[in-house]
Structures are given as C-alpha cells and as structure tokens.
Amino acid sequence: MMDERNGAPIIEARGLRKSFGPHEVLKGVDLSIARGEVLAIIGPSGSGKSTLLRCLNLLERPTAGEVWFEGARINDPGVDVNRVRTRMGMVFQLFNLFPHLTVIDNVTLAQEKVLHISRQEAEARAQALLAKVGLAAKEHAYPNSLSGGQKQRVAIARALALRPAVMLFDEPTSALDPEMVQEVLATMDELVQEGMTMAVVTHEMGFARRAAGRIVFVDEGRIVADAPPERFFSAPESERVRQFLEKIPT
Amino acid sequence: MSLLGLDAVEKSFPLLLHGALVTIEVTAMALVLGALAGLLGGLARVSPLMPLRGLAAAYVSVIRGTPFIVQLFFVYYAFPQVGLQVPPMVAAVGCLAVYSGAYQTEIVRGAIESIERGQVEAARSLGLSTAQAMRYVVLPQAFLRMLPPLGNEFVALTKNSALVSLVTVQELLLSAQLIISATFQNFAVYLTIGVMYYVITSVVSTGTQLLERRLKVYV
Ligand SMILES: Nc1ncnc2c1ncn2[C@@H]1O[C@H](COP(=O)(O)OP(=O)(O)O)[C@@H](O)[C@H]1O
Ligand SMILES: [Mg+2]
Numbered sequence: 001m002m003d004e005r006n007g008a009p010i011i012e013a014r015g016l017r018k019s020f021g022p023h024e025v026l027k028g029v030d031l032s033i034a035r036g037e038v039l040a041i042i043g044p045s046g047s048g049k050s051t052l053l054r055c056l057n058l059l060e061r062p063t064a065g066e067v068w069f070e071g072a073r074i075n076d077p078g079v080d081v082n083r084v085r086t087r088m089g090m091v092f093q094l095f096n097l098f099p100h101l102t103v104i105d106n107v108t109l110a111q112e113k114v115l116h117i118s119r120q121e122a123e124a125r126a127q128a129l130l131a132k133v134g135l136a137a138k139e140h141a142y143p144n145s146l147s148g149g150q151k152q153r154v155a156i157a158r159a160l161a162l163r164p165a166v167m168l169f170d171e172p173t174s175a176l177d178p179e180m181v182q183e184v185l186a187t188m189d190e191l192v193q194e195g196m197t198m199a200v201v202t203h204e205m206g207f208a209r210r211a212a213g214r215i216v217f218v219d220e221g222r223i224v225a226d227a228p229p230e231r232f233f234s235a236p237e238s239e240r241v242r243q244f245l246e247k248i249p250t
Numbered sequence: 251m252s253l254l255g256l257d258a259v260e261k262s263f264p265l266l267l268h269g270a271l272v273t274i275e276v277t278a279m280a281l282v283l284g285a286l287a288g289l290l291g292g293l294a295r296v297s298p299l300m301p302l303r304g305l306a307a308a309y310v311s312v313i314r315g316t317p318f319i320v321q322l323f324f325v326y327y328a329f330p331q332v333g334l335q336v337p338p339m340v341a342a343v344g345c346l347a348v349y350s351g352a353y354q355t356e357i358v359r360g361a362i363e364s365i366e367r368g369q370v371e372a373a374r375s376l377g378l379s380t381a382q383a384m385r386y387v388v389l390p391q392a393f394l395r396m397l398p399p400l401g402n403e404f405v406a407l408t409k410n411s412a413l414v415s416l417v418t419v420q421e422l423l424l425s426a427q428l429i430i431s432a433t434f435q436n437f438a439v440y441l442t443i444g445v446m447y448y449v450i451t452s453v454v455s456t457g458t459q460l461l462e463r464r465l466k467v468y469v
Contacts, residue, residue, distance in 0.1 A: 059371055086377035096372035100390045100468050110376035113386060142468040155372075162376065 009068070010035045010166055010197055011056055011088075016065035018051050025051045027221035028065070033166070033199055038192050040208035040229075041201045043218035044244060049201045052218060053168050056199070057088045070165065086114055089159030093171040095151040097143040097158070103130065104139040107158045115162060122161075129157035133187050149180030153187050160191075167191065169200040205248060209233065217241045255435025259442050262429040266439075269425025270446050276339070276421055277411045277450075280346035281404055287351025292358020293384070306355060313352035319413055321345050326417040342414035350407045357399045361392035394465050401458030405451045412447075422446060 009032035018026040025048045033039050041049050054060040056067060058074060058081050067075045074084050098106050107126035111117040117125070130136050133153035143151055152172055159167060172188070173181040185207050191198065192211045202208060208215055208229060215232040217225035217240070225237040236242045259266070294306035313321070326341045336344075365388050373383035415424035426443045430436055 057375060059375060082374075082377045082379055085375055088375075090372075090375040092368060092372060092375075094368055096366075096368035098369065098372070098387055098391075100394070109386060110373075110378060113382055114377040144468060158376070 008035060009033060010070060011199070012066075012068040013052075013056065014066040014068070016052070016055055016067065017063045018048075018055055018060055019063045024063075025221050026055065026062070029218075029221070029223055031216065031223060033197060035165075036195050036197055037214065038196075038198045038212050039200065040212035040215045041199060041218060042203065042205075042208060042215060042244075047218045048221040049218050050170050053090075053170050053199060053201055056168060057085050057090055059090075082114065086110070086162045087165045089156075089162065089164035089167045091152070091155050091159055091167065091169045091172045093174050095143075095148070095155045095175075097151055097155055099143050102140050102142055103135065103146070103154050106143065106154060107161045110158075111161050125161055126157070129160050130154070132190075133157050134183075147180060148176045149183045152176065152180075152184045156184075156187055156191075166197045166199065169198065169202070171201050171203065173202070173204055203248065205233075205245075217244070219244075255433065255438035258429065258433040258435040259438045262433070262439075265425050265429060266422065266442060266446065269420060269422040269443075270450070272419065272421040272425075273408070273411050273423075273447075274450060276342055276346065276414060276419065277408045279343045280350060280411070281407060283343065283347035284350035284354055284407065285400075287347060288354020288358050291351060291355030292362060295355060295359040296362050298380070310352045310355050313349055318345070318349050318410060319416065321349060322413065322417060338414075338418045341417055342411075342419045346407060346411060346414065349410070350403060353403050353406075354400065357396050357403060358392070360399075361396040362388055364395055365391050394462065394469075397458055397462040397465070401455050401462075404454045404458065408451050408454055409447065 012032040013029055016026050016029040016031070017024065029048075029052060031052070041052065043049050051060055055062045056069075058067070062075050065075075066073055069084060070087065072079070074081070098109065101109065104123065104126050107129060108119070108122040111122035111125065112119060127136065127139065130139055133156055135150060135153055135157070138146065138150065138154070143154065146154065156167075156172075169188070173184050176184060181204070185204060188198075188200070188207070189211060200207070200212070210229075212229055215225075215227060215229055216223050217232075217238070219240045225232065225241045227237060232241070233245065236245060291306045291309060294302040295310075297303055297306075322341065322345045325336055325345055326338065329336050362384075369387050369391070370383050373387040374380075378386065411421060412423040415421055415427070418424070420428070422443050426439045430439050433439070
C-alpha cells in the first residue's frame with residue numbers, strides 16, 4: 001500500500017477504452033499518476049496519446065473504463081465536469097488562446113466566469129502569473145501579436161490561473177520554432193521544481209529525461225512500457241520502444 | 251426641366267421623404283427582429299438537441315424555398331380567411347423579419363462553425379460550460395466573421411422592403427407610384443427613389459463596414 005499523502009494517485013485510469021466510430025483508439029489503458037509526480041507520455045504519432053490525455057479531463061468521453069480524480073470517479077453522469085476541469089489545467093499543442101481577448105483577459109476569463117473570483121483579484125493573480133512566465137509587459141497585447149513561445153507561456157498562465165491540482169500538456173512545444181522550444185520548456189521546468197503534478201505528452205526526450213519521474217510509452221492504444229527515465233532509455237522494455245528511440249535523437 | 255418632370259418631384263418631395271422614412275422604419279424593425287431570429291436560429295442550428303436543430307433547419311428550408319411575395323400574401327390575404335386579420339405594417343415587418351431571419355440563421359451558423367474546435371476545447375478545459383463557451387469565446391469571434399455577410403443581408407433586406415408596397419404599406423415605392431399616378435412623371439420619380447434607395451443601402455453597408463473595422467482590433 002502506498003502512503004496516502006505522497007504516493008496516492010491523484011488521477012487514475014482503469015481499463016480505459018475509446019472508440020471513434022468503429023475505430024478503437026484506446027484499447028484498455030491503466031494509468032495512475034501520483035500527487036507531485038511528473039509523467040511523460042511518449043509514443044508514435046496516432047498511437048492515442050492525445051486521446052488518452054483528453055479522456056483524463058473528459059474532453060473525450062471514454063467508451064469504457066473509469067477515470068478517477070482526487071478520490072472520485074469522474075466519468076459518471078452525476079459528476080459536475082466543469083468543476084472537475086477547473087482542477088486540471090490543460091495546455092494544447094496549438095495554444096488555443098482566445099484571440100479576441102487580451103493576454104490578461106485570457107487569464108482572467110475562467111477565474112471570473114467559472115470560479116466567480118472578483119475582477120480585481122483575478123487581475124492580480126493573472127499579473128502575478130504573467131510575471132512568472134516572463135510576460136508581464138504583454139498583459140494588454142492581443143495573442144496574435146505574440147510569438148509562438150509567448151503564446152504558449154500565456155496558455156500555461158491561463159491554465160495555472162485556476163490553481164489546478166494537475167497540469168496536462170499535449171505536445172506543448174511541437175508547434176514551435178526550434179528557438180522557442182527552450183523558453184517554454186524552461187517554464188515547465190519551473191513548474192516541476194515547484195512540485196506540480198504533470199502529465200506531459202512530448203517528443204522532447206531531453207525534457208522527459210531530466211524532468212519526468214516516469215515515462216510511459218503508448219503504442220496502438222496501449223501502454224507498452226512504463227518505467228523511470230534511466231531504465232526507459234538504457235534498457236527499453238519492449239522492442240517497439242527500442243525501435244522508436246532509435247529514430248529519435250536523445 | 252419640366253420635360254423630365256423634376257418639378258413634379260420637387261412638389262411631392264415631402265411625400266417621398268415620408269415614404270423613405272417608412273422604408274427606413276420597416277427595414278430597421280425587420281432588421282432587429284430578423285437579427286434576433288437569425289441569432290436564435292443559428293444557435294438552434296448548432297444545438298446539441300436534435301429537435302431544435304431540425305426545427306431551425308425546416309425554418310430555413312421553407313422560407314428560403316418559397317418566394318417572399320408568396321409568404322407576404324399568405325400572411326396578408328390568407329390569414330384573414332382563418333379569422334386572423336393582420337395589419338399591413340405588422341405583416342410587412344413580420345414577413346421581412348422572418349424571411350431575412352432565415353438567411354441570417356445560415357450566416358450565424360456558418361460563422362459559429364468557422365470558429366476552430368480548439369477554442370471550445372480550451373474554454374471547456376477551463377471549466378466553462380457549453381453555454382459559457384458559446385457566450386464568451388465563440389460568439390464574440392463569430393460575430394466579427396458574420397459582419398460582412400450580414401452587411402449584404404441588411405442591404406438585401408432594405409431592397410426587399412419595396413415589396414411590402416404590395417400590401418398597402420405606403421413606403422417609398424408606393425409613395426412614388428401614388429405620385430406617378432397623379433403626375434405621370436415616371437422618369438423623374440423612379441430616378442429619385444432609386445437614388446434614395448441607394449443612399450439608404452450605402453449607409454447600411456458603410457455602417458457595418460465601420461463596425462467591422464472597429465471590432466477587428468485583435469486580428
Ligand atoms: N475526434 C476524433 N474523431 C475521429 N478519430 C479521431 C479523433 N481524435 C483522434 N482520432 C484518431 O485517433 C487516433 C489517435 O489519435 P491521437 O490520440 O490524436 O494520437 P496521438 O496524439 O498519439 O498522435 C488517430 O488515428 C486519430 O485519427
Ligand atoms: Mg497528439
């Protein structure tokens with residue numbers, strides 16, 4: 001038995017399946033993430049990594065199986081999904097900032113409309129977060145005037161604004177020009193230092209190696225490897241992982 | 251000058267002006283109601299509720315698939331036969347609004363559907379409800395994309411308003427016809443109201459363009 005406070009899973013997927021029409025994308029995934037853990041999810045494109053992540057905050061409804069979060073089953077009709085989602089921040093590959101809102105309004109919107117925090121308080125929190133991600137000067141800019149790296153840092157601030165218990169990242173640096181990858185990874189490293197619980201779908205093996213406590217490898221809708229980075233890279237559990245790693249510079 | 255009948259226009263100008271005001275009044279009321287119908291219709295078209303979607307689709311299909319003039323005559327001449335007298339002004343504004351609303355429904359739907367899926371996903375991932383995501387994220391962006399086609403639709407509505415002269419609403423066209431029947435000055439009178447229509451439609455389209463430019467700050 002794991003220790004309740006440190007080792008207890010904050011998110012757990014049990015027998016998770018997801019089909020789109022006849023196409024089964026997740027074929028029974030069991031995964032748990034402990035409080036404070038940083039999990040890297042890697043695997044070939046189309047293997048179901050995004051779908052897995054999106055099932056965790058119910059952006060996709062699992063076809064079968066269970067998702068547990070903070071001790072309760074959340075893929076259950078009686079659950080207030082919107083409340084649950086405020087506890088899980090999500091960062092997307094293509095940022096998905098709200099282009100019609102200024103940077104600060106991107107960060108305050110859900111604070112005000114979902115958590116009903118006062119404008120003043122929401123702004124103060126947004127300013128603090130923007131300062132943290134190095135974009136204090138951009139609060140009144142519109143997203144389209146920002147670089148990709150800046151956009152992604154705003155997106156991280158936006159997700160953090162609700163004080164989530166977990167952050168889900170779906171290839172946060174894959175759409176960025178190479179010179180902007182580092183600034184986003186640096187922001188994520190900072191979150192790791194602060195003890196944030198994170199699940200990160202990524203192709204950045206450097207980040208996975210230094211930041212993740214555990215790496216899972218997804219292939220054709222199944223988790224085929226689950227190991228700490230040292231073991232994952234030095235002694236891959238499966239032939240698929242070995243083949244995958246050979247093709248990627250690490 | 252009198253060959254072209256410009257003096258007839260001059261004398262009856264107050265009547266034409268009054269007609270123009272009625273045209274503007276009818277158009278403005280139909281525009282507001284039509285926009286409301288378009289917004290509700292557009293939201294119904296993208297609703298997760300099948301019956302709502304079906305109802306809105308049927309509305310658009312029937313209204314766009316029949317001539318406006320038949321709709322207008324149906325309300326004005328056929329309704330009384332089942333005991334429903336509709337005053338000319340009510341029939342005019344109501345029919346124009348319902349007609350324009352069908353086209354605006356498709357404009358609203360198109361604009362909503364043109365907003366990237368990621369926008370709603372980001373909003374939902376932050377805990378916004380479906381309705382909040384629509385209200386705070388999708389509609390404000392969709393509104394900007396609606397403006398150019400809406401501008402066209404408003405112009406079309408203004409021009410269609412001439413048809414309500416056929417149910418005795420004394421707007422610009424009917425005023426003109428009354429003057430002509432007394433003066434026989436077809437050339438001058440039709441030319442004049444042509445200019446007047448053009449001024450009105452120009453104001454409408456310039457107005458929507460200005461609004462679009464003002465709202466476009468973030469693009
Ligand atoms: N909304 C959807 N509708 C239909 N198929 C989808 C949808 N989302 C993902 N898929 C399919 O599911 C498979 C896995 O996709 P995804 O989870 O995005 O993979 P990954 O993130 O690992 O690249 C792909 O074949 C993809 O085409
Ligand atoms: Mg993906």
